[in-house]
Amino acid sequence: MLKVIGMISGTSFDAIEALAxxxxxxxxxxxxxxxxxxxxxxxxxxxxxxAVMLPPAATTLEQVCRADAAIGQHFALAAEETATAAFGxxxxxxxxxxxxxxxxxxxxxxxxxxxxxxxxxIAELTGSTVVHDLRVRDIAAGGxxxxxxxxxxxxxxxxxxxxxxxxxxxxxxxNVTIIAPGRAPIAFDTGxxxxxxxxxxxxxxxxxxTYDRDGxxxxxxxxxxxxxxxxxxxxxxxxxxxxxxGKELFHLExxxxxxxxxxxxxxxxxATLTAVSAQTVATALGGYGVTEVVAAGGGTRNPALMxxxxxxxxxxxxxxxxxxxxxxAAKEALAMAVIGFLTVHGLPGVVASCTGARRAxxxxxxxxxxxxxxxxxxxxxxxxxxxRTPLFATTASERA
Ligand SMILES: Nc1ncnc2c1ncn2[C@@H]1O[C@H](COP(=O)(O)OP(=O)(O)O)[C@@H](O)[C@H]1O
Ligand SMILES: [Mg+2]
Numbered sequence: 001m002l003k004v005i006g007m008i009s010g011t012s013f014d015a016i017e018a019l020a021x022x023x024x025x026x027x028x029x030x031x032x033x034x035x036x037x038x039x040x041x042x043x044x045x046x047x048x049x050x051a052v053m054l055p056p057a058a059t060t061l062e063q064v065c066r067a068d069a070a071i072g073q074h075f076a077l078a079a080e081e082t083a084t085a086a087f088g089x090x091x092x093x094x095x096x097x098x099x100x101x102x103x104x105x106x107x108x109x110x111x112x113x114x115x116x117x118x119x120x121x122i123a124e125l126t127g128s129t130v131v132h133d134l135r136v137r138d139i140a141a142g143g144x145x146x147x148x149x150x151x152x153x154x155x156x157x158x159x160x161x162x163x164x165x166x167x168x169x170x171x172x173x174x175n176v177t178i179i180a181p182g183r184a185p186i187a188f189d190t191g192x193x194x195x196x197x198x199x200x201x202x203x204x205x206x207x208x209x210t211y212d213r214d215g216x217x218x219x220x221x222x223x224x225x226x227x228x229x230x231x232x233x234x235x236x237x238x239x240x241x242x243x244x245x246g247k248e249l250f251h252l253e254x255x256x257x258x259x260x261x262x263x264x265x266x267x268x269x270x271a272t273l274t275a276v277s278a279q280t281v282a283t284a285l286g287g288y289g290v291t292e293v294v295a296a297g298g299g300t301r302n303p304a305l306m307x308x309x310x311x312x313x314x315x316x317x318x319x320x321x322x323x324x325x326x327x328x329a330a331k332e333a334l335a336m337a338v339i340g341f342l343t344v345h346g347l348p349g350v351v352a353s354c355t356g357a358r359r360a361x362x363x364x365x366x367x368x369x370x371x372x373x374x375x376x377x378x379x380x381x382x383x384x385x386x387x388r389t390p391l392f393a394t395t396a397s398e399r400a
Contacts, residue, residue, distance in 0.1 A: 105246075295319070
């Protein structure tokens, strides 16, 4: 058994999600006891510094160097606090995704991807072995380096159910994993979930608000059909999977380019962007005959978005990952924890049919901790993930 912390800050760069989990591999069964989840927002200065660096902005290597340190240090603090709260001692392994600052794709091919959050700071503060740079090895093997969470989607839900399931993550970008009986699973980014919604709200409130809390702004507007059609003409939606995208494409300037010189009220703008996210997700899932949607990520807390998806998928049952024992806010952090655990055992951390890689590679780079890890010999790749101790909604104090 290893005590593991999985950590990620997604493209929304709203908070560092950290999950403390005990993982135990017994034959082909990986058992998880989920102990604690924390969600730590970046300090305002760091969030602001990132906001002015991210695409399409130009940036300097000095800014990159500084952000790499600050992100690494904040991840280190989050890891230490979460490990102390859950384990009362340092974790054996910390798997840190860091912060994606650029995901370089050309058409359907991923060329490279850059996550910041210098792992040396994490190893030095905590003394734990740190696994980081989790995406790029998959890209080197011809994959998208995304969606990485498809690994645990498959391990958790490929249980022989007779219907087609779609696991959906609604972060800045929306991604899906399609699990169908008798077929290799596939996964891909569908397009924006919150990326354009967040960009529009920050723009129209001059940065006072960073997201459409509870979907209230979208709920008071109606869809602007010309803008909806213009946005839906995005060529990315027509690419065949595997494919991945990011905020290099779906940013405020992209949105303003599509609006042109038309005037659109804020409520109508948000209703339109919510409809675009819902439509692209529903088209992607519907195309595979999905009848159960298992959703996670911050977008599940936006009723306007969830209602818009449900309207477009009237025959599907829509639940969150909480139904399977994993708090929706902690799912991606669990994926990182599982990948880090597999990496230190020398085991692959991807499903090749999901990322599109030529082979399932062992992911990441390892920074040594204060002492060597003691691992059980002869570990084999798991065929399923069993959540023995579930973890549901994050506690209010952690969210505050
Ligand atoms: N109560 C809420 N109402 C509406 N949107 C929300 C709410 N809570 C979170 N979100 C959305 O979820 C996003 C964060 O989701 P998250 O899963 O952390 O995405 P990422 O992985 O990109 O960081 C926020 O930027 C916001 O758009
Ligand atoms: Mg987030």
